[in-house]
Amino acid sequence: MLLREKQRDALAELINIAFARTAASLSELSGHRVLLDAPGADVLAIDELPAFLGNFIKEDVVSVHQIFSGPVAGDALLMLNYEGAVTLTDLLCEYPAHARKPDASAREALTEVGNILLNACLGVFGNLLHVHVSFSMPRLHLESLDRLLRSITVGAEELRYAVVVSTSFSIKESSVTGYLAIVLGVSSLDRLLRAIETWEESQNG
């Protein structure tokens, strides 16, 4: 989807602010300094998402999924490959798991971390854009990318787009790359872009 330059700049700035908050949250959780690469943002049609994410996620994906509702409604997903999920769990849990698949304690930690990071990011959107969103319970999924994406598109009646934010962060010399996707129907995306434009205009006086 083509965004106007002004919209793209405003979206990038909003994401920078949101991810600074997200990185601060991760730093407080892990007790270590978090170095964040500049996040990149793309707006894609939902059917372009598998090819886009497939470059990064070759096997199953570990995701934390939260549905949000309100004037802007959709699905928020934090996605990590297994390697990234295990690294993150090792850094956050008292007893490193090092397991091939996350155990109950690692799953609990990843769900809570996903909840905090998704809320940190979308909460900044809500605060700056003056749009209130309500969140569902976070759910952890371990499945193939195709299956995950099918689960968020089943029953969707309108064309859906994804605002995909890609970033990598380093904690204590470990590098974790994660993707955050906000999947919206076309009407919600339109409302989001309008709110972003209004915010951008207010920032410029």
Add this chain to the structure above:
Amino acid sequence: MAKILIVDDSGMARRILRRILESAGHDVIEAEDGMVAVERYFLDKPKIVFLDLIMKGISGLEVLQKIREMDERARVVVATADIQKSTRAMTEQAGAIGFVTKPYNEKDLIAAVESVLKEQ
């Protein structure tokens, strides 16, 4: 020292909060869902409740309303990952006397407890 009820469906979140509160000398009890929280409040009469908002079963906001119906002087501090100002305003309107966001900052959390206890 005060008796404090933690209500959160995440075991990790409860463990973190328990560690902080116990290190400050408080007596902690836990509930992992809203129904248990209402029951524990009725039975244990804690001085402060730390309440998560998004939980399975009844939501934190409903729990807040039920506890306030039972005891209009109940001291409930909302403890959530939701950082939206509008969420804070909504919980204040429902009678919460504090709002702390995850991940917890130990100093802010202890300060919130002390402030609530001073007001009692």
